Amino acid sequence: MTSRWLWGAGLMGTLVCVFLAWRWWPQESRADAFAQDRVPAPAHQVPFDSQRALKDLSAICAIGTRVSGSAGMQKQQEMLEKHFKAQGLDVSFQRFQATRKSTRTTVEMANLIARINPEKQNRIILCTHYDTRPRADQETDRAKRDAPFLSANDGGSGVAFLMELARHAKSIKCVYGIDLVCFDGEEFVLDQEDDYFHGSRHFATRARLDAQRGIRYRCAVLLDMIAGKNPRFPIEQNSWFKAPRLVEEIYTTAIELKATSFQANKYSSTPVEDDHVPLNNGGIPAIDLIDFDYPHWHKMSDTPENCAPEGLDQVSRVLVAWMDRIR
Ligand SMILES: [Zn+2]
Incomplete structure (x- = not known):
């Protein structure tokens, strides 16, 4: 015992x-x-060439203005279709009509969609608008306001970004299929009564129909004015209200990669109405990466000379790493 x-x-x-x-x-x-299984793996990257993207930006502006329904827009569409197809992407146009109320002008519009891994039913969207505003309404010199302007950063920069990104389509890692989307009719406006966002509203409506075929959009990242000099991307207020999880994913990645243009500790001075709002309203969580303090916004001086590679480079690094990690 x-x-x-x-x-x-x-x-x-x-x-x-x-x-x-x-x-x-x-x-x-x-x-x-x-800790080993909590420290994120090194961020996946592709050799995104922001200088080459700036050349694309110059080529877009060499067309001239790209107002919805104009010959310039048609030229741009032809150039982009050829470019994205040459990179092996699946290209299609969503065609529709839209009316400007103030002038009772109805024009043919088209969103361009270039798909990476089109067979995947679960998808994400990287988007921008590719139309330019009919007049430079922010010109201080009233005489210049009715003149057409190139809109290099406002519209052009997002398109140039998608063109360069498409060159790396095979190297991008993502469990989702990727839609590169250029919205038409973002600013087909002359007067206060005119509607914005024709293309993104049409896209959101069509996405509901796509859902019946099993296509699911996880989220969308909108790019607008990303190539200004010394750009700043504070957290845009509507993005935070409507898609906070996506904001956290993107800005956490930006902090990790020391992409200092992304200001994770600041909100935009005002909520920005842009193409991400109709997407959110249509059930697709969407955020807007926008440098709303670009000094040449809606002015004759929004030209390639006032654009720079820095923002394009940082946005590419953040998005490529983010796409690799999302599940
Ligand atoms: Zn604009």
């Missing part, structure tokens, strides 16, 4: 000692093992 008691007490004591030793032993090795 006594020896059995002693044996039991000895075993108990040994177990207590083993537990205490484990509990208080220097913990580095366990901490390392714990």
Whole structure:
């Protein structure tokens, strides 16, 4: 009885000692093992060439203005269709009509969609608008307001970004299929009564029909004015209200990659109405990466000379890493 008691007490004591030793032993090795599966893997990247994207931007502007329904827009569509097809992407146009109320002008519009991995039913969207505003309404010199303007950063920069990204389509890692989308009719406006966002509203409506065929859009990232000099992308307020999870994913990635144009600690000075609003209203969580303090916005001076590679480069690094990680 006594020896059995002693044996039991000895075993108990040994177990207590083993537990205490484990509990208080220097913990580095366990901490390392714990941390290894929590430190994100190095961010996947592609050799995105922002200087080449700027050449694309110049080529887009060499067409001249690209107002919805104009010959310039048609030229741009032909150029982009050829370009995206040459990169092996599946290209289609969503065609529709839209009316400008103030002039009762109805024009043929078309969203361009270039698909990476078109067979995948679960998809994400990287988008921009590719029409230009009919007049430079922010010109301080009133005489210049009715003149056409190139809109290099406003519209052009997003398109140039998608053109360069498409060159790396095969190297991008993503469990989702990717739709590169150029919206028409973002700013087919002359007067206050005119509607914005014709293309994104049409896209959101069509997405509901696509859902019946099993196509699911996880989310969308809208790019607008990303190639200004020393660009700043604070968290756009409507994006935060409507798609906070996506904001967190993108800005966390930006912090990790030290993409300092992304200002994770600041909100935009005002909520921005842009193509991401109709997408959110249509059930697709969408955020807007926009440098709304670009000094040449809606002015004659929005030209390729006032654009720079920095923002294109940072946006590419953040989005490529983010696409690799999302599930
Ligand atoms: Zn604009």
